[in-house]
Amino acid sequence: RRTVLKGLAAAPAAVTLFNIGKAQAAEHNLRYGHNLPLSHPLHIRAQEAADRIAKETDGKVQLQIFPSNQLGGDTDMLQQVRNGAITFFTPSSLVISTLVPVASINAVGFAFKDYEQVWAAMDGPVGDHIRDEIKKPGQIEALDVMWDNGFRQITNSGDPITDAKDMAGIKIRVPVAPLMVDMFRALDAAPAAIQFSEVYTALQTKTVDAQENPLPIISVAKLYEVQKNCAVSNHIWDGYWFIANSRQLNSLPDDLRSIVTTSLNEAGKQQRNDIKALNEGVRAELEKNGMTFNEVDTESFRAKLREAKFYSTWKEKFGEAAWGHLEGVVGQLA
Numbered sequence: 001r002r003t004v005l006k007g008l009a010a011a012p013a014a015v016t017l018f019n020i021g022k023a024q025a026a027e028h029n030l031r032y033g034h035n036l037p038l039s040h041p042l043h044i045r046a047q048e049a050a051d052r053i054a055k056e057t058d059g060k061v062q063l064q065i066f067p068s069n070q071l072g073g074d075t076d077m078l079q080q081v082r083n084g085a086i087t088f089f090t091p092s093s094l095v096i097s098t099l100v101p102v103a104s105i106n107a108v109g110f111a112f113k114d115y116e117q118v119w120a121a122m123d124g125p126v127g128d129h130i131r132d133e134i135k136k137p138g139q140i141e142a143l144d145v146m147w148d149n150g151f152r153q154i155t156n157s158g159d160p161i162t163d164a165k166d167m168a169g170i171k172i173r174v175p176v177a178p179l180m181v182d183m184f185r186a187l188d189a190a191p192a193a194i195q196f197s198e199v200y201t202a203l204q205t206k207t208v209d210a211q212e213n214p215l216p217i218i219s220v221a222k223l224y225e226v227q228k229n230c231a232v233s234n235h236i237w238d239g240y241w242f243i244a245n246s247r248q249l250n251s252l253p254d255d256l257r258s259i260v261t262t263s264l265n266e267a268g269k270q271q272r273n274d275i276k277a278l279n280e281g282v283r284a285e286l287e288k289n290g291m292t293f294n295e296v297d298t299e300s301f302r303a304k305l306r307e308a309k310f311y312s313t314w315k316e317k318f319g320e321a322a323w324g325h326l327e328g329v330v331g332q333l334a
């Protein structure tokens, strides 16, 4: 509760000149919280959408963005979007899986070969299935376009990780998601579920030795300052659902709601391109900042997961329907 009040009282991070010009009170103030620094494409594109919304609604709708966990950690923001303290939140598939378990199905180890498969699944049957589950309890819903987080890579500060056996005993931070804890336990690591807001400090103080995230996040969150190696594991793909509080979204007049959702969905499509481009370019920047990259024997990881019955366990948890949708796109898993 304290963090909510603190966050809402704070000035918006990026008040644009346009919004200052439109100083008269908006009729609809929408609040959006997320967990990433200002320099991440998710924030940049969302801010562009906010500017477009203000302009196209003649200032009637203001989308105020609270980046960088200003409103609290992911668990707090998930609660806030459910109870209407905020209108929007972008949890990753992992973060929302604490509420909607099937949402972590895209994070089954080594499910996707490339982005073509990712978007075929998430803009298709897998995404539809998850979207329905998100909506079921009646509090929140996901906008049509999912935003990208990326393929996740493992960083650490000890010896480089090149094979699954190198994971044994490694203290690794994972997002607060049962699937992630289970997957890294299956690899004989010692996973610790920690919210993103605490990751830099956890690495700096050596509470954990390792973490895993897409390269754009490793860059914007400056994790290269507290990590030495990056193993290019591509072990899972992760994305952000653009979640709305249903009551607030649907209480907007149709014309205004349409501007809001169209602006956000189109920004999401552009954000996907940004991440793709960054994935290709950011490695050189991270190397300049002292990180060393190495390839990994991904087959050793898959074999270890199979052996630990990771795939069969999670197939049962997610259910035949969801698993079938995923295999329909990526082929037989495991």
Ligand code: X2X
Pocket: 035, 091, 092, 094, 095, 149, 175, 195, 196, 212, 213, 214, 217, 238
């Ligand atoms: O917490 C993470 O690692 C992050 C930023 O990737 C997510 O939001 C899942």
